[in-house]
Amino acid sequence: MVGVYGKRLAKEIISTHFGDLVAKVCNCLLQSGTLSLHEIVRYTDMPGSHVKNCLLILIQHNCVQAFCTPRKGSTDKTVTLYMAIFDNIINRMRFSKFLSLIKGGDLAPKDSQTKEGQCKYALLKGILQNGRLTFEQLVERSISKEQQTDRVQEKHQSELRACFNELVRSHYVERCPRPEPFIYPDPEDQPKPTKRRGAKTAEQPLSLEQQAIEAATLAESERFSEIPESSVERTGDGIVNHSPATGDKRKHETLETDLDLLVAIAENEVLWRANFEKLLYCLRTKICAENVRSRLGDDAGVVFEAIMEANAEKKIKATIVIATFDGILNNLSGSMTLDGVRTILDELDCKSATDKLEAIYSLDLNATLEACKNDEIEAVVKARYGDQGYKIFRLLSTKDQLIETDRIAEITFMEKKEAHQMLYKLWRDEFIDIKKVPSQGSGESASISLWRLHRKPFYQTLLDDIFHAALNLTVKISQLVEKQHEILEDDMKNLLKRKFILQLSLLKLDDSLMLFHDF
Amino acid sequence: MSGPDLSRKRPRPDASSRPTTGAPAPALAERDKILELIRSRANRGIWSADIKRETNIPQTIVQKQIKILLGNKLIKEVTDIRYKSRKVYMAAEFEPSDEISGGTWFSGGSLNKEVISDVRKRCKQQIMMLKAATSDMIYKGMKKSDPNLMYTMQQIGDILQSLVIDKEVDEIKSTGKGDFANVPAGKVCYRIVQSSRRTQVGALASIPCGVCPRLRDCTPHGEISPRNCEYYKQWLGGEYF
Numbered sequence: 086m087v088g089v090y091g092k093r094l095a096k097e098i099i100s101t102h103f104g105d106l107v108a109k110v111c112n113c114l115l116q117s118g119t120l121s122l123h124e125i126v127r128y129t130d131m132p133g134s135h136v137k138n139c140l141l142i143l144i145q146h147n148c149v150q151a152f153c154t155p156r157k158g159s160t161d162k163t164v165t166l167y168m169a170i171f172d173n174i175i176n177r178m179r180f181s182k183f184l185s186l187i188k189g190g191d192l193a194p195k196d197s198q199t200k201e202g203q204c205k206y207a208l209l210k211g212i213l214q215n216g217r218l219t220f221e222q223l224v225e226r227s228i229s230k231e232q233q234t235d236r237v238q239e240k241h242q243s244e245l246r247a248c249f250n251e252l253v254r255s256h257y258v259e260r261c262p263r264p265e266p267f268i269y270p271d272p273e274d275q276p277k278p279t280k281r282r283g284a285k286t287a288e289q290p291l292s293l294e295q296q297a298i299e300a301a302t303l304a305e306s307e308r309f310s311e312i313p314e315s316s317v318e319r320t321g322d323g324i325v326n327h328s329p330a331t332g333d334k335r336k337h338e339t340l341e342t343d344l345d346l347l348v349a350i351a352e353n354e355v356l357w358r359a360n361f362e363k364l365l366y367c368l369r370t371k372i373c374a375e376n377v378r379s380r381l382g383d384d385a386g387v388v389f390e391a392i393m394e395a396n397a398e399k400k401i402k403a404t405i406v407i408a409t410f411d412g413i414l415n416n417l418s419g420s421m422t423l424d425g426v427r428t429i430l431d432e433l434d435c436k437s438a439t440d441k442l443e444a445i446y447s448l449d450l451n452a453t454l455e456a457c458k459n460d461e462i463e464a465v466v467k468a469r470y471g472d473q474g475y476k477i478f479r480l481l482s483t484k485d486q487l488i489e490t491d492r493i494a495e496i497t498f499m500e501k502k503e504a505h506q507m508l509y510k511l512w513r514d515e516f517i518d519i520k521k522v523p524s525q526g527s528g529e530s531a532s533i534s535l536w537r538l539h540r541k542p543f544y545q546t547l548l549d550d551i552f553h554a555a556l557n558l559t560v561k562i563s564q565l566v567e568k569q570h571e572i573l574e575d576d577m578k579n580l581l582k583r584k585f586i587l588q589l590s591l592l593k594l595d596d597s598l599m600l601f602h603d604f
Numbered sequence: 605m606s607g608p609d610l611s612r613k614r615p616r617p618d619a620s621s622r623p624t625t626g627a628p629a630p631a632l633a634e635r636d637k638i639l640e641l642i643r644s645r646a647n648r649g650i651w652s653a654d655i656k657r658e659t660n661i662p663q664t665i666v667q668k669q670i671k672i673l674l675g676n677k678l679i680k681e682v683t684d685i686r687y688k689s690r691k692v693y694m695a696a697e698f699e700p701s702d703e704i705s706g707g708t709w710f711s712g713g714s715l716n717k718e719v720i721s722d723v724r725k726r727c728k729q730q731i732m733m734l735k736a737a738t739s740d741m742i743y744k745g746m747k748k749s750d751p752n753l754m755y756t757m758q759q760i761g762d763i764l765q766s767l768v769i770d771k772e773v774d775e776i777k778s779t780g781k782g783d784f785a786n787v788p789a790g791k792v793c794y795r796i797v798q799s800s801r802r803t804q805v806g807a808l809a810s811i812p813c814g815v816c817p818r819l820r821d822c823t824p825h826g827e828i829s830p831r832n833c834e835y836y837k838q839w840l841g842g843e844y845f
Contacts, residue, residue, distance in 0.1 A: 093824070379798065380774070424781075431779040463771075464806025468815045479769045491686070498709060498720055498766055501686065547808075554813035557822065557830035564831050583840045593807040 087171050088545075090552035091602075092116065095174040097559045102177060103142055106131070110139040111148065114169035119293060121164050140167060144264075146216035147173045147358055152297040153267045165265060168294050172603070176361050178555075178595055180213045183364045186257075186371075204248040209257060209359065217261050217358040220249060220312055220351065250311040256363040259308045261356040266300035268293070312351040313344060365401045369604050370394075372596055373453045380456065381432055384421065388429045391416035392448055401603065404451050410444035454604055461597050462547060466516065473499060473507050478538070481517055487535040508536055515546055548601040555598060558591040634661050635669045642679050642693050647701040649682055649694035685710055708759055723755065723763050724772075728796065731773060735783045736795045739764055764794060771797055812839050 087095075092115045100108035113128045114120060122140070126133050143149035149167050156162040185192040187209060189202020211226050212218055218226075224242050252258040291299065302308070370393040378386030395412030414426065421429075430437070435446040459482060467475040476497045481488065494504035511517045518539045524531040565584045572580060637659055642650055656666050670693060673679045677696055684692045685706035694700060702708075709720055730745040731737050737745070743760045747753050767773040773794045780789030787793045808814035812835035813822075822828045830836055 097824075379804070428779065428781040431781060460804060461806040461808065464804065464809040465814055468806075468809035476766075476769050479771065483768070496762070496765055497769060498715055500715065502688075550813075550819060551808055553819060553822070554808055554811060556824065557813050557833075558811065560824045561830045561836060586840065590807075590811050594811065595807075597807040 087115075088549040088552060090549055090556055091171065091175075094552050094556040094559065095169075095171055097556055097563075098174055098177050099143075099148065101559065101563060103139075103146075106135060107139045107142050110136055111143055111169055111174070114149065114167060115171065119166045119168040119297075121166055125167065143169075146177075147261075148177075150262070150297055150301055151265045152300065153265050154293075155269070163267070166293075166297075168297060170298075173361060175598070175602075176365075178591070179364075179368070182368060182592065182595070183213065183359065184210055186364065186367045201248060201251075204245065205252055205257075208245070208249055208252060212258060212357060212359050217356040219353055219356055220246070221353045223249065223357075224352075246312055246314075253309055253311045253357075256309055256360050258357050259360040260303055260310065261358050262298075262301035262303060264301075266297065268296045268300045310351075313348055362401050365599070365603055366393075368599060369401065372457060372600065372604075373450065376453055376457045376460070377433070381429070384425070385429050385432060387417065388413070388421070388426060389433060389448075389453075392430075392433075392435070392446065404449060404454070406448045406450060408446055408448075410446060413446065454600065457600050458544070461600065462543075465547075466511075469514075470507065470510060473497075473503060474511060477504065477507055478511065478516065481536060481538040485538070487520060487537045490534050490536070493536065508534070512536070516543065544601060548598075551594065551598050551601060555591060555594050558587055558594065562587045562591070631665075631669070634659075634665060635672060637661070638666065638669050639673060639678060639695075642673075643695040645694070647694065647698040647704070649684065649692040649698075649700065649704055651684075651687075652691045652693065655693070708755065709762075720763070720766075723760070724767060726750075727760065727763050727767060728772065731794050731796055734786060736776075736778060736787055736793045738787055738791055738793045741786070742794065768794070773797060812836050 092112070095115055096108050096112040099111045109129050109131065110125060113125055117124075117128060120128070122133070122136060125140070126136050129136060131139075140149060140151075144151060147170065149169055151165055151167050153163045153165050156164045181192070184190065184206060187193075187202055187206045189197060189199035190206030190209075191198065191203055192206070193202060207227060208223055211223050215222075224245055227245060228241065249258070370390060374386045374390045374393070377389045391413045392406060392408045394416040395408035396406045398407070413430075414423075417426065430446055433448060434452065435448045438445050438447070463475060463479060463482070466478040470478075476499070477493060480493060480496055490505055490508060491501060493499075493508065494501040497504065499507075508517070508519075512519050516538070518537050520535045520537070521532040522535060524533050562584060565580055565587070568580060569577070638655060638661070641655060641658060652666065652670065655661075655670075656663050659666070661669075670679070674681065679693050680696050682692050682694050682700045682704060684690055684704050686703075692704065694704075706715075709716055711719075726746055726749075727742055730742045734741060734745065739757065739761050742764065743757050746755075746760070764773065764775075768775045774797050775792060775794055778784040778787035778789055778791050778793045780787065783795065784793065806814070812833065813819055813830075816822070816835055818828050822830065822833070824830065
């Protein structure tokens, strides 16, 4: 459930990237949920053509999904509905992070940049900037940046295809989902599903929006189906070699034609987009590996990354990661001994099992994710309440049970009065919960205060604060951009420096946002 | 002429029953009663209001008698760490219990920060030497380097807990390998936290909004807004921003 500030942040991002009109349409969908074109026109009070154009832009950039559903009260008429995809809007803040994941790309250190890395970087950048493109459009984009002869262009296209297929193989890029899938909103009318991705149990009905996303999603094999080589490229020298027998020649020609048609479709008609699921998986690996490194050392961080890379099912929300021992070793550079690797796997609390004589390790990411979240929360508590508040919070966080005031003062080596005052401050600001129990023994109506940290409601409050802070940073950056046109050149350097600080802070805050919202 | 008429004179009390202070007998009885009550509380002491309630002696007389007993050094006033504003009295021959005094870590009713800091430092030294150690190992190490160590295992355990809370030390289960080679696998032990981790500042905490007391009142175009925020101006360094 997205809070108020999450939606405001999404609106601000769309406004900054596409302008106020598009932001108005997007905000309408964010606030009101799934709507038809007619309803959007009514709510936004904008001309129909403007709304259509805005929707096209949002769909192009994967921020809105359209779907068809039977019109209410009618059996043969359908209506197209539009829904905002909040997560994809927020992902727009992360493009530079996504690009930094490309090894050897432009954001890698100079000495580790490779031609292939730079090629992949340019392709992914083109896709992120434009939302969705065909391969042909990517090639045109690349060619237009460099002045090349036809022969060079041909070779360049072949290299581009190789890099592009590598991106598809690594799941960084995927085929776009179905543009307007048809769904049945009533469960009784639905045909029996052959495979339902996302639904954990048969009893939990999916919401309309979840059904739309699921219906739009292509099957895995189709989603990451690469662009095949044309028949010309397969022979390598442009000359078609075939058997002199007439029947075989005709069959071969037919096959070549089919293949070329497939290639033409894949290059000119299939739209491709960034696969945010994979990109977020990589970012999650990065953030968790950093935490593991800080707690257990550099070697542990390296082994952790190897486990995540060797994991077959790279689902962003999955917290159990499974990898074979051989797979883990393949992703290490060979600098560690087998015993060393096993020692670290034990330190990471991996469970081992054997499957068909192969050693398999499973890692529960919950502990690492909780450690990351705790670090973030404790830093906020320390900054707001000082060392005393921090100690009390740490105690309640580690113990995860009800503790009496006196005992808290005792364990934290604090004066009872100070402990009492701090506990009330933390409770007043909704960091902790209180439970009063009647005190036994004394004749008066005294009560004992017991304190506890309740994570779930607290996480939601904190997430809203993070969204709010991100919105504030975004607004502040926009304000500085407006000022750029007003100030003198002498002040420009200072302004740009401040803008850079704000942008870096927003990128860092986004890591926390991912921790509490996306991971 | 006969002597004065003794029958008309007020009878005088017996000289042997008169106390040496010269106080009347009821007052002495009251003082004794109060002293006995205080003694009966041994090392727990008793609050002055409780004395009044249990003896049924008026407050002013209780105060007066306590003053005399204090003057005669038969009782002493102690601070109850749980109720610092109360006057608690104890017989002179007793020492306050840990419940009253606060235990080893308190002195004169306040936390003895120097002592606590010293013990924490010694615990950390032991852990650093051993790389990873159980509380048992730490205690034995401290005893070895200081045979006169006067703290119990329980007290060292309290200190270790405070180090864990302050994130100076991690409490983890041993794997029995690597740094944990000296600790049997599965046993709870302690390891020093790397300094880089202790100095990490969270993302939200490093910007003004993270510590702002008015965050919930702030809106993009409201009276309190990032556009005119004083905290942002200070953070970015300059009136202009």
